[in-house]
Structure formats: structure tokens, C-alpha cells
Amino acid sequence: MTNTTTYAPEVLAHSWFNTDRPLLLSGLRGKVVVLAAFQVLCAPSVAGGIPQAQRIYETFAPSDVTVIGLHATFEHHGAFSAAVLKAFIQEYRLKFPIAIDQPNEAGPIPHTMERYQMRGTPSLVLIDRMGFVRKHAFGAVDDLRLGAEIGALTQESAGLAQTSAA
Amino acid sequence: MTNTTTYAPEVLAHSWFNTDRPLLLSGLRGKVVVLAAFQVLCAPSVAGGIPQAQRIYETFAPSDVTVIGLHATFEHHGAFSAAVLKAFIQEYRLKFPIAIDQPNEAGPIPHTMERYQMRGTPSLVLIDRMGFVRKHAFGAVDDLRLGAEIGALTQESAGLAQTSAA
Amino acid sequence: MTNTTTYAPEVLAHSWFNTDRPLLLSGLRGKVVVLAAFQVLCAPSVAGGIPQAQRIYETFAPSDVTVIGLHATFEHHGAFSAAVLKAFIQEYRLKFPIAIDQPNEAGPIPHTMERYQMRGTPSLVLIDRMGFVRKHAFGAVDDLRLGAEIGALTQESAGLAQTSAA
Amino acid sequence: MTNTTTYAPEVLAHSWFNTDRPLLLSGLRGKVVVLAAFQVLCAPSVAGGIPQAQRIYETFAPSDVTVIGLHATFEHHGAFSAAVLKAFIQEYRLKFPIAIDQPNEAGPIPHTMERYQMRGTPSLVLIDRMGFVRKHAFGAVDDLRLGAEIGALTQESAGLAQTSAA
Numbered sequence: 001m002t003n004t005t006t007y008a009p010e011v012l013a014h015s016w017f018n019t020d021r022p023l024l025l026s027g028l029r030g031k032v033v034v035l036a037a038f039q040v041l042c043a044p045s046v047a048g049g050i051p052q053a054q055r056i057y058e059t060f061a062p063s064d065v066t067v068i069g070l071h072a073t074f075e076h077h078g079a080f081s082a083a084v085l086k087a088f089i090q091e092y093r094l095k096f097p098i099a100i101d102q103p104n105e106a107g108p109i110p111h112t113m114e115r116y117q118m119r120g121t122p123s124l125v126l127i128d129r130m131g132f133v134r135k136h137a138f139g140a141v142d143d144l145r146l147g148a149e150i151g152a153l154t155q156e157s158a159g160l161a162q163t164s165a166a
Numbered sequence: 167m168t169n170t171t172t173y174a175p176e177v178l179a180h181s182w183f184n185t186d187r188p189l190l191l192s193g194l195r196g197k198v199v200v201l202a203a204f205q206v207l208c209a210p211s212v213a214g215g216i217p218q219a220q221r222i223y224e225t226f227a228p229s230d231v232t233v234i235g236l237h238a239t240f241e242h243h244g245a246f247s248a249a250v251l252k253a254f255i256q257e258y259r260l261k262f263p264i265a266i267d268q269p270n271e272a273g274p275i276p277h278t279m280e281r282y283q284m285r286g287t288p289s290l291v292l293i294d295r296m297g298f299v300r301k302h303a304f305g306a307v308d309d310l311r312l313g314a315e316i317g318a319l320t321q322e323s324a325g326l327a328q329t330s331a332a
Numbered sequence: 333m334t335n336t337t338t339y340a341p342e343v344l345a346h347s348w349f350n351t352d353r354p355l356l357l358s359g360l361r362g363k364v365v366v367l368a369a370f371q372v373l374c375a376p377s378v379a380g381g382i383p384q385a386q387r388i389y390e391t392f393a394p395s396d397v398t399v400i401g402l403h404a405t406f407e408h409h410g411a412f413s414a415a416v417l418k419a420f421i422q423e424y425r426l427k428f429p430i431a432i433d434q435p436n437e438a439g440p441i442p443h444t445m446e447r448y449q450m451r452g453t454p455s456l457v458l459i460d461r462m463g464f465v466r467k468h469a470f471g472a473v474d475d476l477r478l479g480a481e482i483g484a485l486t487q488e489s490a491g492l493a494q495t496s497a498a
Numbered sequence: 499m500t501n502t503t504t505y506a507p508e509v510l511a512h513s514w515f516n517t518d519r520p521l522l523l524s525g526l527r528g529k530v531v532v533l534a535a536f537q538v539l540c541a542p543s544v545a546g547g548i549p550q551a552q553r554i555y556e557t558f559a560p561s562d563v564t565v566i567g568l569h570a571t572f573e574h575h576g577a578f579s580a581a582v583l584k585a586f587i588q589e590y591r592l593k594f595p596i597a598i599d600q601p602n603e604a605g606p607i608p609h610t611m612e613r614y615q616m617r618g619t620p621s622l623v624l625i626d627r628m629g630f631v632r633k634h635a636f637g638a639v640d641d642l643r644l645g646a647e648i649g650a651l652t653q654e655s656a657g658l659a660q661t662s663a664a
Contacts, residue, residue, distance in 0.1 A: 040207075041206075041250070041253045041254055041257050042257060043257050043258050046212060047213070075253075076249075076253040076257075078249050079247065079249040079250045079252065079253040080250075081245065083242075083244050083245040084207070084245045084246075084250060086245065087207045087241075087242035087245040088207055091207050091208060091209050091242075092209050
């Protein structure tokens with residue numbers, strides 16, 4: 001993991017599922033945030049990224065870690081709709097909040113994907129308790145290593161908080 | 167596997183992919199036919215039935231075995247479209263012929279699914295060289311057993327042909 | 333699968349497990365025989381070949397297919413003993429007959445392995461109902477294809493038997 | 499994970515592999531130690547615990563985490579020998595230090611297993627940088643959760659060290 005000095009950009013969403021209000025990163029300071037970008041018609045997302053996001057959601061305490069799914073529709077625009085995602089969420093029993101990335105009139109890459117300069121799906125972003133991006137991965141991510149990185153972020157930030165409180 | 171005396175009913179299709187003309191079972195006499203029903207928004211289909219159908223397609227000689235995919239849309243009608251299936255086929259690199267089951271104005275169960283009295287997806291039907299249904303399974307099917315059944319059907323029918331030629 | 337005109341050589345065994353008497357291929361005419369060679373200290377055997385042999389044993393009717401395990405000790409002679417295999421069989425709950433290949437005073441390759449010219453473990457040999465070798469594979473074997481080959485052998489030989497009876 | 503106030507007991511070993519000297523926990527203060535108990539003739543160890551220990555060894559920096567394998571021979575004493583373990587380590591390409599638990603003349607449970615009151619194999623113990631046991635699990639352990647716990651321990655202890663240095 002690397003250190004950065006810019007805050008993670010906010011998620012721009014067309015709509016949200018599994019939450020009664022839009023999530024703002026600025027409102028999640030103090031928590032580690034896992035931003036998991038995927039597409040329902042992307043095989044590596046369905047076999048890897050999406051179930052991994054669900055596992056993260058089930059493994060960590062909500063007081064420590066927030067998982068946000070992002071449907072980054074950058075291909076097959078004519079096939080995708082909110083109804084497809086809704087059915088997918090139901091069939092795969094996903095419980096974490098999921099946003100549909102805001103479409104971009106200027107091109108195929110939606111706004112959040114563009115802001116984060118994601119290379120495709122699945123992509124995974126770890127944001128620390130201070131709001132900084134600490135990991136940005138494209139493709140498959142190993143569970144053991146990812147667990148270690150999230151676990152370290154939960155502890156490290158608590159340490160920083162203690163330091164700043166001194 | 168059991169013996170039946172009624173011909174497998176024809177597939178009624180709204181449209182076809184991966185073939186330049188509709189497939190008729192009556193035109194496939196002499197071949198073993200594997201009819202694999204699935205839905206792109208059904209998790210057990212995506213993880214099990216669909217890749218298994220592709221493996222069958224890649225394992226057996228086209229002169230012996232024909233694989234037909236059937237998108238049996240019996241739920242999430244508002245989410246599904248031909249464009250969704252087209253993108254799915256492309257992303258999952260499916261090569262075998264796939265039909266969209268003919269919608270039924272009388273209810274949610276499409277025509278082919280109803281004819282075969284399928285209980286859901288994934289469903290798998292084995293049709294022998296004579297055109298008779300020999301296996302009809304709902305849910306996960308073991309590769310080893312399925313291979314044995316298909317392998318037996320290819321041999322058995324050849325024996326019948328030899329018998330009838332004698 | 334290929335056709336051969338020499339009978340599969342008999343298994344030469346130091347000792348047997350899961351059977352109260354040694355198995356002779358000549359006594360198994362009329363059945364398809366799966367000879368699965370492995371070693372308990374060979375990772376691909378433990379992860380692949382051995383559980384596959386157990387699956388074959390559980391999938392096919394004993395009246396059609398006989399599975400014979402062969403512990404082909406061609407390496408780690410100082411580590412292996414009958415007690416190791418006995419504990420392994422118990423822990424992995426193997427139910428099919430297993431022979432320890434007869435050690436060879438002339439070198440590290442035991443007698444059955446040498447007779448069959450096996451290249452290592454796991455190796456798999458399919459013997460048809462007439463007693464002829466029809467497949468000989470080294471390394472991982474796909475379940476679907478293997479099932480098809482065994483299934484075809486069970487049917488094919490029955491056909492031959494019918495022919496010869498006519 | 500829980501907090502304890504007793505130091506993890508030292509490993510009592512009959513012999514060691516993959517290290518040129520015995521490892522003492524007292525000499526590993528400042529590092530997180532993963533103690534992974536297994537048996538080469540225990541199926542869940544071979545399929546789960548052992549490859550997981552190897553993954554931990556490959557994932558974390560040696561300066562942060564030390565992995566110690568423990569062959570806790572509590573059954574099949576007549577089948578096991580140092581030669582069996584040596585061949586196993588070679589075949590499975592294990593690189594982390596592994597001890598054979600010291601046999602116990604008073605009974606089947608070897609000394610280290612008894613000291614830690616392990617219930618069987620595989621068992622996994624996490625020891626923090628201070629030398630305290632923080633997790634003790636029997637059976638399969640999820641990679642994501644385990645990664646998080648190890649990751650947290652590496653950070654937490656560093657924090658403690660900074661605190662004590664202040």
C-alpha cells in the first residue's frame with residue numbers, strides 16, 4: 001500500500017441499492033471504505049470481485065469497514081439497465097450498498113470510473129479512515145493479502161487518531 | 167437414465183445466437199442432443215450449468231453431440247432482453263447455439279420450458295440419437311456421471327443403428 | 333481412445349487393501365477396469381488422481397466398472413511403508429481395492445509400473461470388458477471426458493458381447 | 499481476537515526442517531508468529547491448513563511475520579516418521595520452518611500440542627509481537643478474516659512499541 005495526500009473523490013451515482021440514502025465518503029471519515037467496482041455482465045466480476053466484496057461485508061464490523069459496490073457501466077450500455085442490476089442483487093443476495101455509476105454524456109466511461117481512473121472491472125479501491133486512497137487494484141485480488149491490508153488500515157488509522165489526539 | 171417412447175418436443179424460440187438458422191431436433195436425428203436451459207441472472211446457471219454446457223461443447227465431437235442452450239426466461243422479465251444475452255454470450259465466450267425461449271402470453275413460463283415441464287434453471291435434458299428424452303435434471307449435475315451418460319448414449323445409439331442395419 | 337490387441341498385464345502386488353483377496357484382471361473380464369496409480373506423497377495424486385478414483389468408484393455400478401488403486405512407489409522408498417498407506421486410506425476414507433506395487437530389486441521402478449511403462453503418478457489406465465488397454469494417461473484427466481470414455485466402454489463392450497452371442 | 503496475559507509456550511521439537519537452528523519464540527519478540535499445526539496424513543491439513551501456512555509465508559514480509567509449522571503427531575504413530583515429513587516437504591515445496599512435535603512418553607499427544615491444548619489438526623495459533631497468544635483455531639480458517647487478523651496484529655504491536663518508546 002502507498003500513501004497519498006489527496007482525498008478519495010466522491011462517488012457520483014445515478015441511483016443506489018441496499019441503502020435508503022446516497023453514501024458520501026466525507027460522511028464516512030473514521031471508517032475504512034472498500035470501493036468495489038464491477039459489472040454484472042463481466043465474468044471476472046461475477047466469479048471474483050462481487051463475491052469478494054460480499055465476503056468483506058460479512059467479515060468486518062460495520063463500525064470499522066464500509067463496503068460500497070459501484071456498477072461501472074463502461075461497456076454494453078445498450079444491455080444494461082437498473083432493472084438488470086436489481087434482479088442481479090436479488091439473485092446473488094448482495095447486502096452491501098451499491099451505486100450505479102453516473103453515465104457520462106461525453107463518452108462511454110461513467111463519471112466515478114473516470115475520476116478514479118479505473119482501467120476496467122473488477123477494480124478495488126481501499127480508502128483509509130482519513131479519506132485517502134491507499135490501494136487501487138484492477139483484476140483479481142488475493143483474499144489473504146487483501147484481508148491483511150484492510151486489517152492494517154483499521155489499526156493504523158486508530159493509531160493515527162491517537163497520535164493526533166496527543 | 168430411463169427409456170421413453172415420446173419424441174423430445176421441438177425448441178420454440180424467439181431468436182437464436184451462434185447459429186445462422188434455427189435448430190430443429192427432427193433435423194438432428196443421429197446425434198445426441200444436450201439441451202441446457204439457463205438464465206443469465208441465475209447464479210447457479212452462471213457458476214454451474216452454463217460453463218458445463220460449454221465444456222460439453224468442447225469435449226465431444228460435433229458429429230456425435232450437439233449442444234443447444236436455452237435461455238428460459240421465467241422470472242425477471244422486465245430485466246431481461248436479447249441485448250443482455252448477446253453481451254453475456256460475448257463476455258463468457260460461449261460458442262454453442264443458444265435460443266431465447268418463446269415468451270408465453272398466458273403466463274411467465276415460456277413455451278419450451280412449459281413443454282418440457284422444467285422446474286427452473288439450470289435444467290439439462292439429454293436426447294438420444296433417435297430423438298427420445300433420456301435424462302431430465304434440475305440443478306447441479308456431476309461432470310463424471312454426465313460424461314458417462316453422454317458417452318453411453320453415443321455408443322448405445324450406434325449399436326441400435328447397427329442392429330437396424332442388420 | 334485407441335484399440336490394442338494385447339491384454340492388459342496383471343497387477344503384481346506386494347499387498348492389498350480394501351479386498352479380502354488379490355484381484356486378477358483375468359477374473360474381471362466382462363467389466364471395465366479403471367487402474368489408478370498414485371502415491372500418498374505425490375501432491376497431484378492427493379489433490380487429483382485419488383479423489384477422482386474414489387468418485388469413479390462411487391459413480392459407476394460395481395457390475396459395470398471395477399476401480400483398482402495402485403500405489404506405485406517409485407520414489408521416497410525410505411519414507412513409504414504399508415502403515416503409511418493404511419493410515420492414508422483410513423483418513424481419506426477410500427473404499428476401492430488398492431494394491432501396493434511389487435518392489436523391484438533391480439531398480440526403483442516397481443513391477444506393475446514397469447510393465448505398464450507408466451511415466452509417473454498419477455497415471456490412469458482404462459481396460460475394456462475384453463481385457464484390452466484402451467486409455468493410458470499421465471497427469472490430470474478431465475472428469476467429463478473421462479466419464480464419457482468409461483461410459484462408452486461400458487456400452488461398447490456390451491454391444492460386442494451381443495454381437496458375439498448372435 | 500482476544501487478549502491474554504500469558505506468554506505463548508515454546509515449541510518443543512524432536513527435530514526441525516527448513517531452518518539451520520531451532521526457533522525460540524522468545525527470540526522472535528517483535529514479530530507476529532503464526533504457528534500452524536498439521537499432520538501429513540490428515541486430509542483437512544493437506545487440503546487446507548498446510549497450503550494456507552505456505553500462503554501466509556509468501557504473503558507477509560519476514561521482518562513482520564514468522565510462520566512455524568508444527569507436525570503434531572497425535573495419531574498414526576506407527577505410520578509417521580521424519581522421512582515421511584521430509585518427502586512431504588519436498589513434494590509440496592514447503593519453504594517455512596517446520597518442527598516435529600516432541601513425542602510424549604506418557605501418551606499419544608506430543609508435548610507442544612499438549613501445552614497449547616490443541617484439539618486436533620489443523621490448528622492455528624497467532625502470537626503477537628509481545629509474545630502473547632491472540633488467536634487459537636481448530637479446523638478451517640477463512641483467508642480474508644485471517645489476513646485481517648494478522649494484518650491488524652502487525653499494526654497494533656507497532657503502535658504499542660511506539661507508545662512504549664514515548
